[in-house]
Amino acid sequence: MTTDLYIHESDQVYDAIVVGSGITGGFAAKEFCERGMQTLMIERGRVVEHRKDYITEGKAPWEFENRTKVDNLLTEEKYAVQKKCYAFSDATKHFFGNDKDLPYSTEEGTGFDWIRANQLGGKSLLWHRQSYRFSDFDFSANKADGHGNDWPIRYKDLESWYSYVETFVGISGSDENLEQLPNSEFLPPLEMTAPEIHVKQKIEQHFPDRQLIMGRTAHLTKPTQLHLEQGRVTCQARSECHKGCSFGAYFSTQSSTLPAAAKTGNLSIAPNSVVHSLIYDEKTKRVKGVRVVDNDDLSTREYFAKVVFLCASTLGSAQIMLNTKTKSFPNGIANSSGVLGHYLMDHNFNAGAIGTVEGFEDEYYSGRRPGGILVPNFQYKPSLYKQGYVRGYGLAGGSHRENWPTNAHQPGIGADYKTKLTKPGRWRMDLNAQGEMLPRFDNYMALHPTKTDKWGIPLIHIDCTWSENEKLMMADAEQTAVDMLTKAGLIEIESYNSVDTRNPGIAIHEVGTARMGRDPKDSVLNSFNQCHDVDNLFVTDGASFCSTAVQNPSLTFMAITVRAVDYCVKEMKARRI
Amino acid sequence: MPTNSNITELEKKTCDEDNRRVFMKKMAALFGATTAAAVLSGCSVPMAQQFAAQRPKPPQNGKLFSEHELTVLYSLCETILPKTDTPSGVEVGCHEFVPHQLQHCHTKQQQDDCIQIINTVDMQANNEFGKTFPLLQPQQQQQLLTKIEIDDKSSDIQKEQFSFLKALIVFGYFTSEVGATQALNYQAVPGSFIGSIPANSDTKSWGSLAYY
Numbered sequence: 001m002t003t004d005l006y007i008h009e010s011d012q013v014y015d016a017i018v019v020g021s022g023i024t025g026g027f028a029a030k031e032f033c034e035r036g037m038q039t040l041m042i043e044r045g046r047v048v049e050h051r052k053d054y055i056t057e058g059k060a061p062w063e064f065e066n067r068t069k070v071d072n073l074l075t076e077e078k079y080a081v082q083k084k085c086y087a088f089s090d091a092t093k094h095f096f097g098n099d100k101d102l103p104y105s106t107e108e109g110t111g112f113d114w115i116r117a118n119q120l121g122g123k124s125l126l127w128h129r130q131s132y133r134f135s136d137f138d139f140s141a142n143k144a145d146g147h148g149n150d151w152p153i154r155y156k157d158l159e160s161w162y163s164y165v166e167t168f169v170g171i172s173g174s175d176e177n178l179e180q181l182p183n184s185e186f187l188p189p190l191e192m193t194a195p196e197i198h199v200k201q202k203i204e205q206h207f208p209d210r211q212l213i214m215g216r217t218a219h220l221t222k223p224t225q226l227h228l229e230q231g232r233v234t235c236q237a238r239s240e241c242h243k244g245c246s247f248g249a250y251f252s253t254q255s256s257t258l259p260a261a262a263k264t265g266n267l268s269i270a271p272n273s274v275v276h277s278l279i280y281d282e283k284t285k286r287v288k289g290v291r292v293v294d295n296d297d298l299s300t301r302e303y304f305a306k307v308v309f310l311c312a313s314t315l316g317s318a319q320i321m322l323n324t325k326t327k328s329f330p331n332g333i334a335n336s337s338g339v340l341g342h343y344l345m346d347h348n349f350n351a352g353a354i355g356t357v358e359g360f361e362d363e364y365y366s367g368r369r370p371g372g373i374l375v376p377n378f379q380y381k382p383s384l385y386k387q388g389y390v391r392g393y394g395l396a397g398g399s400h401r402e403n404w405p406t407n408a409h410q411p412g413i414g415a416d417y418k419t420k421l422t423k424p425g426r427w428r429m430d431l432n433a434q435g436e437m438l439p440r441f442d443n444y445m446a447l448h449p450t451k452t453d454k455w456g457i458p459l460i461h462i463d464c465t466w467s468e469n470e471k472l473m474m475a476d477a478e479q480t481a482v483d484m485l486t487k488a489g490l491i492e493i494e495s496y497n498s499v500d501t502r503n504p505g506i507a508i509h510e511v512g513t514a515r516m517g518r519d520p521k522d523s524v525l526n527s528f529n530q531c532h533d534v535d536n537l538f539v540t541d542g543a544s545f546c547s548t549a550v551q552n553p554s555l556t557f558m559a560i561t562v563r564a565v566d567y568c569v570k571e572m573k574a575r576r577i
Numbered sequence: 578m579p580t581n582s583n584i585t586e587l588e589k590k591t592c593d594e595d596n597r598r599v600f601m602k603k604m605a606a607l608f609g610a611t612t613a614a615a616v617l618s619g620c621s622v623p624m625a626q627q628f629a630a631q632r633p634k635p636p637q638n639g640k641l642f643s644e645h646e647l648t649v650l651y652s653l654c655e656t657i658l659p660k661t662d663t664p665s666g667v668e669v670g671c672h673e674f675v676p677h678q679l680q681h682c683h684t685k686q687q688q689d690d691c692i693q694i695i696n697t698v699d700m701q702a703n704n705e706f707g708k709t710f711p712l713l714q715p716q717q718q719q720q721l722l723t724k725i726e727i728d729d730k731s732s733d734i735q736k737e738q739f740s741f742l743k744a745l746i747v748f749g750y751f752t753s754e755v756g757a758t759q760a761l762n763y764q765a766v767p768g769s770f771i772g773s774i775p776a777n778s779d780t781k782s783w784g785s786l787a788y789y
Binding site for chain 2: 058060061062065066067068069070071072089090091092190191192193194196234235236237238240243361362363364365366367368369370401403404405408409411412413414415417418419421422423424
């Protein structure tokens with residue numbers, strides 16, 4: 001990367017501004033750049049350089065003062081929310097937002113855990129890398145059962161774009177030919193353990209409607225020439241992904257889309273630039289650019305472009321739009337429908353079960369697998385819905401041999417106990433529900449009427465709760481996970497249901513605040529993620545989703561973004577934008 | 578009841594390991610050099626009994642544990658994870674790790690629980706054997722801890738407190754370099770994931786994960 005990649009002040013009118021540099025923004029920038037468009041990527045946080053800024057990579061636990069745990073005082077002061085993320089540790093905390101600087105409020109009696117990653121690369125550095133296509137059942141679900149508005153796209157609209165991004169990103173997985181979970185363009189799948197293969201056979205035998213497959217992850221199990229050219233090599237099975245990966249073995253903005261975009265010579269990046277609002281021209285009814293507050297010194301500046309892509313995260317993009325109040329849009333730009341900020345959703349990861357697989361004492365595995373197994377959703381259309389609630393869930397999990405952290409609590413004192421701790425123990429296997437959350441108008445984010453953050457931007461205020469449907473689904477999922485493990489012959493089964501204690505948000509799959517739709521009266525975006533009300537404003541992150549499906553959303557963020565850029569550039573060339 | 582053989586045992590435990598000088602220093606700080614030397618030289622039963630009769634004092638220096646509690650913790654680390662073909666809990670510094678980790682990464686409740694269980698252990702040592710825990714024979718120490726862990730007479734709270742402290746000592750051990758790389762089989766860069774490899778009763782667990 002050249003040093004002039006990063007800019008501060010600029011009068012240039014770019015072809016495109018992309019707000020955000022995560023999975024979505026990275027792809028948007030790459031696609032614009034590769035189509036010859038002068039592109040400005042705006043990032044609110046600091047620059048994180050691939051390899052150079054992975055400051056904890058390769059450090060072993062004993063090299064951390066608190067053995068990778070985060071100091072209490074620091075956690076209390078800066079990371080009260082972030083600490084709830086499974087990936088938060090002393091080895092990764094520098095990639096998480098500082099809660100003290102990034103306040104938001106929630107309605108009394110409710111909670112929403114908002115995980116932040118405000119730096120170049122965003123959450124692409126921290127994601128769980130699970131990559132699944134949505135199916136036609138997912139795009140039709142709202143229409144089929146009447147919850148939410150109909151997606152204005154179908155699987156065929158995205159299919160070729162999925163293929164395009166998968167080829168570039170590198171997705172490991174296996175062809176399963178499931179109608180509810182289409183195949184991707186796959187690199188070889190990660191391997192299953194012997195007990196997983198055994199449980200797969202048992203489950204598929206007892207439950208003909210269910211499959212147990214290897215999870216699909218954005219890891220290079222066998223890089224192609226395209227990946228090698230990006231400077232990426234084979235995954236080393238360290239499973240330390242959240243520290244950053246110098247092998248580029250998992251997909252991130254840094255490892256993949258950013259170098260590709262920079263290579264074109266068409267990319268500029270404005271880091272430390274917190275977008276306050278959009279600049280709207282009442283005469284032309286177009287956005288002209290963005291107003292920015294400097295992340296560090298709070299000075300203000302503006303950037304200009306012919307089109308603006310908001311890829312600032314589901315809550316972030318909607319915040320920018322709500323904070324752009326103009327004469328024509330007193331309630332936020334492109335919000336003539338009044339749904340902007342509403343229909344906030346997350347995934348419901350709140351129930352599951354774990355048990356012991358007997359035998360297999362002569363079996364072990366080698367390496368730390370950066371992914372697990374999946375039982376794809378088996379309630380993916382109304383005829384398959386269970387009684388009492390709508391929609392379904394997938395079950396993600398995996399097996400492991402117990403190790404000292406669990407065995408430490410077994411009775412024992414002295415040499416025998418110590419020796420036992422150094423040996424692999426029981427095989428345990430778990431299944432954890434990834435449930436769909438219904439789109440509901442009542443679940444929303446708005447701007448706080450009085451409070452602002454240090455950049456002078458109104459705080460986000462969130463009112464989002466699990467509905468009865470989500471609660472019933474988790475109760476069923478807990479029982480189902482137990483049943484499946486029982487039928488598969490597992491023993492010592494324990495289960496959990498945390499829907500009453502865990503807030504939405506912590507699945508980090510928040511979507512839905514500026515949804516797509518055919519009707520401008522009940523949606524913000526059209527089928528190409530273009531605002532119904534403002535032709536040169538696009539939102540291509542999770543804000544645009546009409547439903548959550550059960551799949552991890554990132555791959556669909558990518559595909560939908562690439563499709564929107566392709567459309568946008570064609571429209572610009574045809575002078576319709 | 579054992580008599581003065583405990584002195585010899587303590588002497589054995591402290592004479593050959595360099596890092597056990599720390600223990601002597603702590604005892605010296607606590608009881609004065611003369612008393613400590615007398616106890617550790619193994620020639621003064623009355624002195625040892627005087628040592629055992631000392632009541633634990635709350636720390637005066639803002640630290641979590643009193644010097645006496647630290648000596649009990651030291652012996653706990655040594656008893657729970659003794660030296661085998663791999664170094665002991667004390668040798669990898671578990672007795673220093675525990676106060677550090679509690680202070681920095683745990684709740685007040687967890688800190689209090691650990692202080693309490695350490696004193697419970699010592700009180701039971703005094704009640705049953707008439708001596709402070711560090712001065713018991715290893716066999717007595719093991720017997721006493723096993724009792725706390727599984728005996729019906731110890732309360733659920735005591736069991737939970739002990740289990741927490743024990744797990745923290747174990748955490749300190751296996752996240753240390755020696756624990757992760759010698760007691761376990763550590764792969765810094767595994768290279769790839771293989772779903773099935775053979776294992777037998779000699780197979781060691783894989784060493785520490787990247788983070789906890």
